[in-house]
Amino acid sequence: MDPDNQALIKRIVDERGADGIVVMLGAADAEAVEVAAETVRDGDPAWVGPLAGVQLGLPVLHVFEDEVKQQADDGVYEEQIGFFEMTLDVDGVNEAMRRARGET
Amino acid sequence: MELDGKKVIALGERDSVPGEAIAEVARSAGAEVIEVRTECFV
Numbered sequence: 001m002d003p004d005n006q007a008l009i010k011r012i013v014d015e016r017g018a019d020g021i022v023v024m025l026g027a028a029d030a031e032a033v034e035v036a037a038e039t040v041r042d043g044d045p046a047w048v049g050p051l052a053g054v055q056l057g058l059p060v061l062h063v064f065e066d067e068v069k070q071q072a073d074d075g076v077y078e079e080q081i082g083f084f085e086m087t088l089d090v091d092g093v094n095e096a097m098r099r100a101r102g103e104t
Numbered sequence: 105m106e107l108d109g110k111k112v113i114a115l116g117e118r119d120s121v122p123g124e125a126i127a128e129v130a131r132s133a134g135a136e137v138i139e140v141r142t143e144c145f146v
Contacts, residue, residue: 002143005115012113012139021138022110024130026121036115059105063126071107073132080125088120 001032001039006049009040013056025062028088030096033062037100062097064090108134116142 013021023040027033037060038045044052061068064085069077098104112130114137116123123142130137 020111023113024126026116026126028120063121071133072129076128076132080128084121
């Protein structure tokens with residue numbers, strides 16, 4: 001995960017606490033998704049960014065996951081995400097999220 | 105996970121789903137969006 005985003009997330013949690021915060025991803029690369037999910041939960045696995053050794057324990061969802069889709073307004077979801085669902089690897093992303101959570 | 109009332113950090117990408125699209129979806133589910141970013145890999 002980009003060090004700038006790591007710094008952003010760390011600053012937000014330092015200022016507001018982690019309670020109620022959820023990180024929602026939009027990346028299409030399965031490996032990037034898996035690393036991002038791991039980073040905001042357990043710390044930067046590469047040990048280079050501001051979250052190296054920092055276990056924030058934040059929950060992470062991807063915008064492609066059913067858990068998000070089912071709670072969103074249908075019209076908004078279709079308008080904002082419909083095109084990307086058709087053109088990007090939704091199954092690959094969802095599998096990466098399951099791996100990141102240790103569900104597979 | 106119930107999104108209603110959660111504080112969402114939306115991290116998008118310019119070559120996939122942009123942050124603002126994620127934010128719109130999160131808001132429609134009742135979440136408060138506290139930060140929106142769209143990474144660029146060029």
